[in-house]
Amino acid sequence: MKSILVEGHTDCGGVKAAWHGNGEGNLKxxxxxxxxxxxxKxxxxxxxxxxLAKINVLKQVENLKxxxxxxxxxxxVEIIGSLFHVASGELELLNRGGDELLNKLL
Known part of the structure; x- marks a missing residue:
């Protein structure tokens, strides 16, 4: 295996639920x-x-490493973080430039 792709997506229900404090038992x-x-917050x-979805992907990349x-x-084995843009179909590569994006977002 040469690479691992960690892929998130825009309009992510999981990120929204986590951010807004969804306490539903099955999802907790x-x-x-x-x-x-x-x-x-x-x-x-x-x-x-x-x-927030981008941050989650980049943190998941860190966790995997x-x-x-x-x-x-x-x-x-390279770990690549990406975000799929649902509306446009674009795949945005997030961590090819090191930790700069994560630091900018935070």
Whole structure:
């Protein structure tokens, strides 16, 4: 395997639910994984839901890179973060420029 693609998408219901505090029991565990990747709500940040989806993808890329199996066996396997734009069909590559985008979004 040469690469792993972590792909999010615009208008993501999971990101919306995690951000707005959906407490539905069946979704709680799944949404907790998304919520921990999103910044704290402080009333100051005016992040769009699509930017939150980008942040989630980039954090998932970081999580994968920190996983023990990837650290042991992932040498030479590139992890690519991307966002699929539902309206246009565009696939936006997010992490080809290092951590710059994540720092800009946060």
């Amino acid at each position: 565990t799944w949404l907790s994984y998304i919520r921990k990747n999103l910044p704290e 402080d009333g100051i940040n005016k992040l769009t839901e699509d930017n 920190d996983h023990p199996i990837y650290k042991t066996y992932g040498q030479g």
